[in-house]
Amino acid sequence: MSTAAAAVPSTPAADDAKRPGRAKMEVRALSAAFGSNQVVRAIDLDIEARRVLAIIGPSGCGKSTFVRCLNRMHEITLGATVTGQVLLDGEDLYGRGVDPVLLRRRVGMVFQKPNPFPTMSIKENVLAGLRLTGTLGGTDAARVVESALTSAALWDEVKDRLDAPGGSLSGGQQQRLCIARALAVEPEVLLMDEPCSALDPIATARIEDLIHVLRERYTIVIVTHNMQQAARASDTTAFFLHGELVECSPTERLFTHPRDRRTEDYITGKFG
Amino acid sequence: MSARREAWFTTLCVVALGLPLLLLLVLFGQVLVDSLPRLSWDFLSSFPSRRAENAGVLPGLVGSALLCLGTAAIALPVGVGAAIFLEEYGGNRRMARVIELNVANLAGVPSILYGILGLALFVRTLGLGRSVISGAATLALLVLPVVIVAAREALRAVPHGLREASLALGATRWQTIRRVVLPSAAPGIFTGAILAVSRALGETAPLVVIGAVAYVTYLPDSPRAAFTALPIQIFSWISRPQASFAHNAAAGIVVLLALLLVLNAAVIVLRDRAQRRAAR
Numbered sequence: 001m002s003t004a005a006a007a008v009p010s011t012p013a014a015d016d017a018k019r020p021g022r023a024k025m026e027v028r029a030l031s032a033a034f035g036s037n038q039v040v041r042a043i044d045l046d047i048e049a050r051r052v053l054a055i056i057g058p059s060g061c062g063k064s065t066f067v068r069c070l071n072r073m074h075e076i077t078l079g080a081t082v083t084g085q086v087l088l089d090g091e092d093l094y095g096r097g098v099d100p101v102l103l104r105r106r107v108g109m110v111f112q113k114p115n116p117f118p119t120m121s122i123k124e125n126v127l128a129g130l131r132l133t134g135t136l137g138g139t140d141a142a143r144v145v146e147s148a149l150t151s152a153a154l155w156d157e158v159k160d161r162l163d164a165p166g167g168s169l170s171g172g173q174q175q176r177l178c179i180a181r182a183l184a185v186e187p188e189v190l191l192m193d194e195p196c197s198a199l200d201p202i203a204t205a206r207i208e209d210l211i212h213v214l215r216e217r218y219t220i221v222i223v224t225h226n227m228q229q230a231a232r233a234s235d236t237t238a239f240f241l242h243g244e245l246v247e248c249s250p251t252e253r254l255f256t257h258p259r260d261r262r263t264e265d266y267i268t269g270k271f272g
Numbered sequence: 273m274s275a276r277r278e279a280w281f282t283t284l285c286v287v288a289l290g291l292p293l294l295l296l297l298v299l300f301g302q303v304l305v306d307s308l309p310r311l312s313w314d315f316l317s318s319f320p321s322r323r324a325e326n327a328g329v330l331p332g333l334v335g336s337a338l339l340c341l342g343t344a345a346i347a348l349p350v351g352v353g354a355a356i357f358l359e360e361y362g363g364n365r366r367m368a369r370v371i372e373l374n375v376a377n378l379a380g381v382p383s384i385l386y387g388i389l390g391l392a393l394f395v396r397t398l399g400l401g402r403s404v405i406s407g408a409a410t411l412a413l414l415v416l417p418v419v420i421v422a423a424r425e426a427l428r429a430v431p432h433g434l435r436e437a438s439l440a441l442g443a444t445r446w447q448t449i450r451r452v453v454l455p456s457a458a459p460g461i462f463t464g465a466i467l468a469v470s471r472a473l474g475e476t477a478p479l480v481v482i483g484a485v486a487y488v489t490y491l492p493d494s495p496r497a498a499f500t501a502l503p504i505q506i507f508s509w510i511s512r513p514q515a516s517f518a519h520n521a522a523a524g525i526v527v528l529l530a531l532l533l534v535l536n537a538a539v540i541v542l543r544d545r546a547q548r549r550a551a552r
Contacts (some may be wrong), residue, residue, distance in 0.1 A: 071440065073436065073439065073440060076436070076439060078362070078365070101439075101442055101443070101444050102442065103442075104439065104440055104441065104442040105441070105442030108440065108441070109440035111433060111436060111437065111440075113433055115431070115433035115434055115436070115437045117434060117437070117438075117452055117456075118434075118456060119452075119455040119456050128438070128441060128451075128452075129441035129442060129443070131451070132438060132441060132442075132443035132447045132448070132451050132452070133441070133442050133443055133444075133447060134447075178437070181437075181441065182440070182441070185441055185442060
């Protein structure tokens with residue numbers, strides 16, 4: 001097993017032949033619901049390889065639910081349903097015979113609230129994905145820990161206390177620990193669901209810098225309700241409203257020349 | 273004004289705490305004084321006897337210890353398993369709710385009914401006889417609701433975000449439960465086990481029905497052997513007319529209390545160790 005987070009830039013997966021800008025994931029007519037409550041409606045969207053896609057929109061617009069469909073986390077909620085297709089390198093995630101457990105190792109996720117495992121040390125948190133799934137095997141654990149923490153820009157701050165509990169870190173550090181934990185599994189795509197909403201501006205800036213670096217190697221989808229963050233951190237921005245995709249454009253264009261009236265109203269602060 | 277109210281309330285709380293403590297102290301003091309003439313190493317290591325001064329509590333002590341071990345060994349895996357099913361899998365919500373209601377009701381069933389159930393099921397139908405294993409199985413049924421409720425509380429206290437984080441890393445549900453949820457819930461589950469075993473230790477009625485013997489002159493040598501337990505032994509001494517047996521009963525009570533303390537302390541140490549390992 002190679003380490004995804006090697007110091008030298010490399011492709012996360014050897015078989016990832018796609019160049020940056022080519023579609024890594026293709027979403028086709030994706031709808032999602034909780035029981036009879038339709039929260040995502042017929043989304044068509046391409047997610048480009050090794051670029052950052054930001055998803056913006058007011059609260060309750062279905063943006064979080066949408067990204068949770070991209071690694072099949074939506075369906076773990078009781079009564080949640082999904083229709084449509086999500087292609088990862090051309091293969092439908094919702095196709096027959098796709099194991100969501102294996103899929104989630106290819107499409108990692110960072111959550112809104114930093115959630116390091118409280119019963120584990122910093123080191124164990126980073127290794128958690130590999131240990132949980134029993135795939136650590138003969139891999140050099142120390143090297144995985146160092147490279148994942150380095151990739152998450154946390155190594156220098158914690159290298160002397162790897163055995164301290166994960167919960168002893170500050171909020172921003174905890175979130176970077178969660179990013180390191182996600183990276184250690186060597187995903188190809190990283191989903192971030194409002195990763196900075198529980199953090200202060202300085203910690204937020206660090207995460208944004210990190211996203212900038214990670215985009216060299218990973219395809220990133222970041223959900224945010226902070227439009228400045230989308231403008232700073234992303235290549236492409238998608239605006240969601242009432243469960244529908246209103247507009248998806250290169251970030252600069254979306255914020256300067258929105259095509260849709262509703263996008264303009266939102267980014268100029270008329271609602272939301 | 274509010275400061276005076278505060279003082280009032282504080283006093284009230286201190287009284288509410290102090291009164292039961294005082295009562296407990298008086299009771300315990302009385303028993304301790306009564307037990308003094310009999311409390312000795314010989315009392316612990318002797319078999320019952322017709323003469324009060326020769327009688328000892330050894331079979332009861334061993335029987336109670338075996339019952340506790342057996343009860344925990346049966347009730348803990350079954351109870352935690354049931355709690356995991358209800359909390360983590362749940363599956364059919366309606367079925368889960370029906371089970372939940374039943375568990376809650378079972379906790380309120382008088383213990384003698386468990387004795388009758390145990391007599392019919394374990395002693396007769398399964399042919400286990402009036403044995404240690406029948407007693408442990410019956411007590412396990414009795415404390416199962418306590419274990420289930422405590423384990424469910426502990427599982428529910430584990431933040432949902434941790435489960436999601438684990439699943440998002442590509443862990444299966446069982447891997448998530450085994451490596452993330454259970455370690456976080458372990459201290460709470462141990463606390464439930466303390467409560468359950470303590471209750472089992474003091475139970476008398478179901479054991480009487482099952483057929484624990486009050487006068488045993490040997491130690492149980494197999495799970496199928498006849499047995500007695502401390503509460504049964506105490507009960508039988510108290511019901512004797514001779515005053516000297518009252519001292520035996522008091523001494524038995526002291527032994528029972530001490531056993532309870534030792535057990536609780538052991539589980540607390542275990543729990544703390546789990547917590548420390550958890551926080552490492």
